[in-house]
Amino acid sequence: MLYIDDIGRYFLMIKMSFFKPSKWKVQRKLIFKEINDLIIESIPIVAILSFFIGGVVAIQTALNLSSPFLSKSLIGFATRQSVILEFAPTFMSIIMAGKVGSYITSSIGTMRVTEQIDALEVMGINPLNYLVFPKIIALLFYPFVITVAMFVAIFGGFVAMTFAGVPSEAFISGIQMDFDPFHVSYAYLKTILFAFILATVPSYHGFYMKGGALEVGKASTLSFVWTSIIIIIVNFIITQLLLS
Amino acid sequence: MIEVKNIIKSFDGSKILKNISTTFEKGKTNLIIGQSGSGKTVLLKCLLGLHQPDSGEIIYDGISNTNMNESDKTLLRREMGMVFQGSALFDSMSVLENVMFPLNMLTNKNEEEIREKAKLVIERVELNNAINKLPSEISGGMQKRVAIARAIVMNPKYLFCDEPNSGLDPKTAIVIDKLIHEITKEYNITTIINSHDMNSVIEIGEKIIFLLSGEKNWEGTNTEILKTNVKSVKNFVYSSELLKKVKKYL
Incomplete structure (x- = not known):
């Protein structure tokens, strides 16, 4: 019963975040700030993680393709497929649930605890539009982050294989082998859905939290758990619908 | 009344x-x-x-x-203007920006008019020397003054x-x-x-x-x-x- 109440309130929150919009002059500033905080500032960590995980994926694939009858280009092929289909959109989004999600929950939660959200309401400003809407818009640029993750992870795989002595021509021809553009569309469709989840679920946990500073920490943890669970479930549903 | x-x-x-x-x-x-x-x-x-x-x-x-x-x-x-118990100032904004906030959000005045009006109110609560400071850089009493300035900047009833x-x-x-x-x-x-x-x-x-x-x-x-x-x-x-x-x- 409690979860049904939460789900209903979550959808009402999304609806309310599009109502009573703030002035465009103000909204524009907020959107640019959120793009900087949520997208631009995430790129370094995404690039570092992607590079090394791409390398690990390539090394583990190479380990399992030790037979001399199997072409070395399969390493590039498997790395590309793993990165585009799963690693970049899904696992990077779970990592982002920790970084971006916790940031959103703690920043909105702190505003709740320190009565800043009450102050907005008293001024006659819709706090959901002021706080949540810019985050939703900023995260429309999230596919850009995932694109960076895809390229850097495949590059990481290439570097790892170069050090391992795999001919670079073989890895590159593997990357180009049997390329299906639908897989990229599938990855970006997932990414857009995950972006929406990343913007709204942590906002919900921050906006409706109760208590003091300690509860802000608890809300951030809870937000990370729920964002990850929802991403994994949505990932399963989308994969079932589009790839099975 | x-x-x-x-x-x-x-x-x-x-x-x-x-x-x-x-x-x-x-x-x-x-x-x-x-x-x-x-x-x-x-x-x-x-x-x-x-x-x-x-x-x-x-x-x-x-x-x-x-x-x-x-x-x-x-x-x-x-x-209505409201002064909250904990002041409820926006942490990421300076004193001036906090006072300008309601005017920016709720009026169609231009930037210069808004700035002038906010400065007048800040002067009234005697905080001219803290205008560019963040709420975390000023004392509790000063924070209350900023909250009062923000509450009255819209000329509330x-x-x-x-x-x-x-x-x-x-x-x-x-x-x-x-x-x-x-x-x-x-x-x-x-x-x-x-x-x-x-x-x-x-x-x-x-x-x-x-x-x-x-x-x-x-x-x-x-x-x-x-x-x-x-x-x-x-x-x-x-x-x-x-x-x-x-x-x-x-």
């Missing part, structure tokens, strides 16, 4: 406000006092429109809350203050009280202060409402409260040793 008529408010079946009726007068500092849990904050939130009373009526200069739709309520809120002295030393508390009192007179607004600080009551309480367990137990002025014979009010007023000694000279 705000008239409150037979307000009842309950939470989870327990009555917090029990049939409260009173009047908060224009151009005066009206104080709601009472012990913790007496319903002061709930009454203030009802007046602010953050809580909807279960029954009863609140009349703001002749306009009843019962006839208001959402857009009327939004417009009414724009005539009604000013609400929730425990404006909480967390301040006695000297700064008196300065803040006097500032609110002066602003009430200058801007001729209806000021309602939620407090349990007897200093504020004596200094600036032109009209005082004493709440006891959700009921209006007493109302009067700061001179009347010191001489009252109502036991619950006497117990509250003379709860400190200092005031007990003062009482001997009355």
